[in-house]
Amino acid sequence: QKEVEQDPGPLSVPEGAIVSLNCTYSNSAFQYFMWYRQYSRKGPELLMYTYSSGNKEDGRFTAQVDKSSKYISLFIRDSQPSDSATYLCAMSSSYGQNFVFGPGTRLSVLP
Amino acid sequence: EADIYQTPRYLVIGTGKKITLECSQTMGHDKMYWYQQDPGMELHLIHYSYGVNSTEKGDLSSESTVSRIRTEHFPLTLESARPSHTSQYLCASGGSGNTIYFGEGSWLTVV
Numbered sequence: 373q374k375e376v377e378q379d380p381g382p383l384s385v386p387e388g389a390i391v392s393l394n395c396t397y398s399n400s401a402f403q404y405f406m407w408y409r410q411y412s413r414k415g416p417e418l419l420m421y422t423y424s425s426g427n428k429e430d431g432r433f434t435a436q437v438d439k440s441s442k443y444i445s446l447f448i449r450d451s452q453p454s455d456s457a458t459y460l461c462a463m464s465s466s467y468g469q470n471f472v473f474g475p476g477t478r479l480s481v482l483p
Numbered sequence: 484e485a486d487i488y489q490t491p492r493y494l495v496i497g498t499g500k501k502i503t504l505e506c507s508q509t510m511g512h513d514k515m516y517w518y519q520q521d522p523g524m525e526l527h528l529i530h531y532s533y534g535v536n537s538t539e540k541g542d543l544s545s546e547s548t549v550s551r552i553r554t555e556h557f558p559l560t561l562e563s564a565r566p567s568h569t570s571q572y573l574c575a576s577g578g579s580g581n582t583i584y585f586g587e588g589s590w591l592t593v594v
Contacts (some may be wrong), residue, residue: 404581415489415573415585416526423581460526464581470516470541471583475525 375399378461378474385387387483391448395461395474397411398442402463405437407446410458419459420446452479485508489586490573496564496593504559504589506574514577515557518586519543519570526573532557564593 378395385391393407403424408416420435422428422444428435434447444463448455461474487508496502507568508515517530518541528541532551547561557576561568569592577583 406582408585413571413588413590415575415588418582418584428542470528470531473526478523 373398374475375472376461376463376474379477380475381477382404382480383397383477384480384482385451387451387453387481389451389481391451391455391479392483393446393448393459393461393477393479395444395463396442397444397472398465399465399472400404400439400442401465402439402442404464405435405444406462406471407433407435408460408462409471410460412457416460451479453481453483456480485585487574487576489572489589491589492587493590494592496591497543498565498593500564500593502561502564502591504572504574504591506557506559506586507555507574508557510576510578511554512576512578513554514583515551516575516577516583517541517547517549517557517559518573518585519527519545520573521570530559531562564591566593569593 376397399467409418410416425439432449436445458476460476462471464471490505510513513534518526527543529545530549532538572588572589
């Protein structure tokens with residue numbers, strides 16, 4: 373079993389839809405959780421960062437962490453064609469230690 | 484957000500050639516990383532550094548080497564390129580927060 377699993381996708385939604393992207397993990401020591409967006413042939417771009425359990429909102433994006441279930445989610449409201457990209461979850465157990473990335477979910481938002 | 488620069492962005496090179504992929508960041512981050520990513524596939528950590536004169540191998544075995552003589556530079560070198568080295572190489576850096584920021588990537592093709 374991989375340390376971090378992510379919905380494989382690809383996922384296609386119409387413009388304006390609410391998108392839910394999810395990751396599960398096995399290591400209960402993970403405390404720091406991130407979501408990255410990666411456009412084709414580009415480097416990953418940090419979208420959201422959360423520490424421990426709870427929700428964090430930034431514009432159309434909401435990150436949720438449920439440590440008891442070892443489950444994290446990224447919600448995108450009012451999705452736009454410009455949101456079409458691969459979304460990677462990432463996590464780490466200790467401050468400044470190495471990160472574990474999910475394999476990514478490719479999202480297409482259709483106009 | 485970190486400013487992190489990679490050169491070259493695209494490189495096609497013959498088998499057996501020596502290449503160096505450059506990575507520099509302007510934020511004074513102590514931690515720097517090299518990841519390898521094949522198209523549509525997961526990120527794999529190949530090298531990391533927590534400061535000057537500190538380098539470690541990552542989770543994925545790699546024939547490349549790195550050096551960290553200055554805080555802002557973290558070049559990656561392949562002494563003798565092979566077609567199996569064809570991939571995207573992503574450099575990243577992290578500062579006081581528990582997040583990392585990626586460069587745009589270097590696409591290497593060995594023919």
